[in-house]
Amino acid sequence: MINEFKGKVWKYGDDINTDVIFPGKYTYQKMEPEEMAKYALEDLDPEFVNKVSDGDILVAGKNFGMGSSREQAAIAIKYAGIRVIIAKSFSRIYFRNAINAGMPAIKSPEAVEAIENGEEIVVDMKNGKIITSKGEFVFPPYPKTVMEILENNGLINFIKNKIKNS
Amino acid sequence: MGKTFAEKLFSNKSGRDVFAGAIVSVEPDYVMSHDNAAAISGTFKKIGVKQIKYPERVVIILDHEIPAPKESSASNHKEIRTFVNEQGIDNFYDVNNGICHQVFTEQGFALPGKLIVGSDSHTTTYGAMGAFSAGIGRSEVAAIWATGELWFSVPETIKIIINGQMSKFISPKDIALYIIGQIGADGGDYKAIEFTGEVVDNMSVADRMVLTNMAAEMGAKNGYVLPDQKTLDYLKGRAKVDFTPIYSDEDANYYKTLTFDISNISASVAKPHTVDNYVPITEVEGIKLDQALIGTCTNGRLEDLRDAAKVLDGKKVKIRTLVIPASWNVYKDAMKEGLLEIFIDAGAIILNPGCGPCLGAHQGVMAPGERTFSTANRNFKGRMGCRDAEIYLGSPASVAASAITGKITNPEGK
Ligand code: SF4
Numbered sequence: 001m002i003n004e005f006k007g008k009v010w011k012y013g014d015d016i017n018t019d020v021i022f023p024g025k026y027t028y029q030k031m032e033p034e035e036m037a038k039y040a041l042e043d044l045d046p047e048f049v050n051k052v053s054d055g056d057i058l059v060a061g062k063n064f065g066m067g068s069s070r071e072q073a074a075i076a077i078k079y080a081g082i083r084v085i086i087a088k089s090f091s092r093i094y095f096r097n098a099i100n101a102g103m104p105a106i107k108s109p110e111a112v113e114a115i116e117n118g119e120e121i122v123v124d125m126k127n128g129k130i131i132t133s134k135g136e137f138v139f140p141p142y143p144k145t146v147m148e149i150l151e152n153n154g155l156i157n158f159i160k161n162k163i164k165n166s
Numbered sequence: 167m168g169k170t171f172a173e174k175l176f177s178n179k180s181g182r183d184v185f186a187g188a189i190v191s192v193e194p195d196y197v198m199s200h201d202n203a204a205a206i207s208g209t210f211k212k213i214g215v216k217q218i219k220y221p222e223r224v225v226i227i228l229d230h231e232i233p234a235p236k237e238s239s240a241s242n243h244k245e246i247r248t249f250v251n252e253q254g255i256d257n258f259y260d261v262n263n264g265i266c267h268q269v270f271t272e273q274g275f276a277l278p279g280k281l282i283v284g285s286d287s288h289t290t291t292y293g294a295m296g297a298f299s300a301g302i303g304r305s306e307v308a309a310i311w312a313t314g315e316l317w318f319s320v321p322e323t324i325k326i327i328i329n330g331q332m333s334k335f336i337s338p339k340d341i342a343l344y345i346i347g348q349i350g351a352d353g354g355d356y357k358a359i360e361f362t363g364e365v366v367d368n369m370s371v372a373d374r375m376v377l378t379n380m381a382a383e384m385g386a387k388n389g390y391v392l393p394d395q396k397t398l399d400y401l402k403g404r405a406k407v408d409f410t411p412i413y414s415d416e417d418a419n420y421y422k423t424l425t426f427d428i429s430n431i432s433a434s435v436a437k438p439h440t441v442d443n444y445v446p447i448t449e450v451e452g453i454k455l456d457q458a459l460i461g462t463c464t465n466g467r468l469e470d471l472r473d474a475a476k477v478l479d480g481k482k483v484k485i486r487t488l489v490i491p492a493s494w495n496v497y498k499d500a501m502k503e504g505l506l507e508i509f510i511d512a513g514a515i516i517l518n519p520g521c522g523p524c525l526g527a528h529q530g531v532m533a534p535g536e537r538t539f540s541t542a543n544r545n546f547k548g549r550m551g552c553r554d555a556e557i558y559l560g561s562p563a564s565v566a567a568s569a570i571t572g573k574i575t576n577p578e579g580k
Contacts, residue, residue: 015351015440019546023553024525027230029238030205043548063352066385067546068287071303092356092387093287097303143189145317155305159312160213 002104002125002150005083007055011117012044014061018094020044021065021073036072037079054081057123059115061087064105065094074101084123086130088112099146102154106130111137168415170323171390172358175298175412179281186322186421193315196223196275198284199307200266201230204242206285207249209308218253219314225257226250227269232261232520235528264493264519267291267379267463272495274404278393278411283307283316288463288543290381294374295401296393296411298358301382321387322421323414324354327363330429335578337473338373339465339541339561341365342380343434345426347444354384357421360414361391365428371400372467379464383441383543433576436559439547447564447576456536458483458569460562461490461517462524465541468499470562475505477566477577478512484572487514488530490522514569526551539565539574 020043022036041048058077064087065073074097077085085098088109098105104125114134115121122131130137142150152158169177169185177184179192199206203226210218218224226246234240243261250258263269267288270276278296283289285307292299302316310316328341346353361377369377374391381389391397393411401409433447460466460474471491489509491497497519500506509516517523523530524542531551532538538550538557545557560568563577 017440017546019544019548020553023548025527025548025551027202027525027527030208030242043553063355063385066351067544071305074303089352089355091352091385093301093303095356096306100303100305145189145191155309156209156213159309163214163312 004125005055005057005123007057007083007120008053009057009059009115009117009119009121010048010052011059011115012061015063015066016044016060018065018067018070018073022070022076024068027070027072033075033079036076040076040080049080052081055083056081057121058082058085059087059112060085061112062089064090066091071097071101074098074103078103086111086115086123099149100155102150102152104150106139108137108139167419168417170358170418170420171360171412171414172298172321172323172388173418174414175279175281176318176320178412184320186320188320189317190320191315191317192281194223194283194310195280196225196282197307197310198225198227198266198270198282198286198289200227200286201239201242202285202304203249204245206304206307206311207245209305210311213308213312215312218255218311221253221255224255224311225270225275226255227259227263227266228261229264229266230521230525231527232518262494264496265463265466265521268466268492268496271295271375272493274401274406277401277405277407277409278397279409283310287382288379290386290389291375291379291463293378293381293388293390294371295397296390298388298390300388321356321358323358323360325360325362325420325423327423327425328361328365328428329363329425330365330427332365332428335433335563336428336431337561337563338369338376340431340434341428342377343436343441343444343559344428344431346380346383346442347434348426349384349424351383351440351442352385354381354386357386359384359386359389361389366391367394370469371396372469375467376464380543433561433564433578435564435574436545438545438556438558441543441545441559447560447574450558450574451576453558453574454537455485455539455568455573457530457532457538458485458487458565459523459530459538459540459542460488460565461492462521462542463492464543465562466490466492466496468496470541471496471500471505474562474566475508477563478514478570479508481512481570483513483569485569486530487512487569488517488523489514490517491519493519523550525549539568541565
């Protein structure tokens with residue numbers, strides 16, 4: 001069960017696209033997730049991968065992950081250490097890719113406004129709450145299918161377990 | 167209550183009466199992938215299933231890095247060929263076919279009323295034929311290979327009505343960039359889009375594909391044009407299987423309806439680094455260029471090459487000009503029409519059909535400080551392989567006119 005995430009915030013702006021999250025030139029190179037992590041946000045903030053620590057939280061503006069369907073854009077961020085992303089909104093495919101990679105993507109424009117770069121926040125998945133220095137913000141719980149995928153740490157494990165149990 | 171195209175399609179597929187907001191698990195009719203099939207096959211093997219459930223629904227088209235520019239891409243391709251043989255996938259198109267979306271359509275997989283998904287964001291293109299087609303992630307493709315099905319949320323629908331008189335110098339690309347400029351790159355987020363109106367009715371099938379291709383740049387889940395006689399004519403002798411078109415009900419419930427009159431727009435340009443950074447070309451005329459790119463899955467069809475050739479006929483280009491027909495069929499038709507000769511005489515470089523420089527992997531990568539004017543669908547930072555370069559987007563005629571002068575030039579009157 002995923003209950004709670006607590007971590008330091010990395011905050012970025014609006015319309016962060018998949019090319020700056022994970023450059024196209026690496027997209028067709030075969031890589032394990034750990035290697036993808038080395039290129040996370042390379043064209044947005046080249047220092048990010050050196051400074052991020054395990055368990056940190058990414059916060060961004062509207063339309064996060066717009067652009068390509070490349071899944072590495074979600075996987076790279078996850079393996080760089082990010083556990084959860086909060087944004088004003090997500091692009092459709094990125095939202096799915098994040099969930100399918102087992103990384104919650106939470107939409108909360110109010111929380112994004114309030115959260116300061118570098119502060120420590122808590123995301124309470126069970127009760128749908130984001131706790132920041134400026135107060136608490138609620139978000140609606142995920143539908144059952146989505147929750148099941150997250151609890152299995154991603155779509156592939158979810159299917160594996162489903163096949164195993166059937 | 168009436169249903170939108172999307173609601174009807176997912177109702178048919180799930181055997182339930184569903185409306186926007188519902189989550190359904192359904193079986194897509196086709197699942198497309200390209201060079202990323204190598205990575206997908208790795209994920210597929212991790213699931214632990216030996217055989218693809220419905221190999222006849224799997225379509226794989228190599229296009230992103232073709233012919234292989236380096237050892238790693240060659241190995242990727244090799245792995246895919248082995249996997250295709252092992253799994254008995256008949257719908258495999260090797261490096262000598264063209265860009266996935268064009269090949270998929272030409273080969274008659276893009277059909278009215280079908281649910282099609284692909285591990286490429288511009289899978290939306292097939293909606294021009296009346297299909298419901300959406301981009302998905304690689305794991306999702308692996309999941310479909312293994313189980314045949316995937317979860318979807320039924321989207322709300324935005325109806326975009328395009329009216330007016332299309333001037334001679336305006337192409338569907340100008341209309342698409344103009345609309346994205348008005349509604350923003352997230353203007354269609356999570357939504358289905360139905361393109362309609364007299365301008366769309368009058369468009370050729372190829373022109374409609376520009377709109378549905380660019381629907382991805384509005385953030386939309388899919389773009390749809392209702393199939394008509396032109397669609398049926400195009401599909402005659404081409405359709406891989408039988409199909410039944412699906413149309414929206416008159417009394418369907420739309421999230422919103424947007425109407426655009428395009429009678430007075432001029433050629434459109436998207437400035438770096440977002441597709442919704444729209445300006446009329448008149449505002450950026452004179453900006454110096456280093457490279458021109460005509461082609462890609464957005465504007466690499468015969469109709470686009472004709473537009474460009476008309477402008478380039480008898481002229482010389484001033485900057486590196488790359489032309490990429492979207493498929494070998496388009497290449498051959500362009501050759502027969504004498505278009506390739508016009509390009510060569512003008513001093514352009516004709517590349518083999520494929521994605522080429524569009525994603526910055528090879529063939530025409532830019533240097534820092536350089537600027538390309540391109541007919542592709544994306545101008546993100548780093549998209550063409552260099553984060554310190556700039557990409558402007560426009561129509562084939564605009565890019566061709568600019569190639570001649572070496573700076574952004576309005577094709578009107580040229
Ligand atoms: S031509 Fe460009 S946009 Fe189209 S499929 Fe290839 S890489 Fe993607």
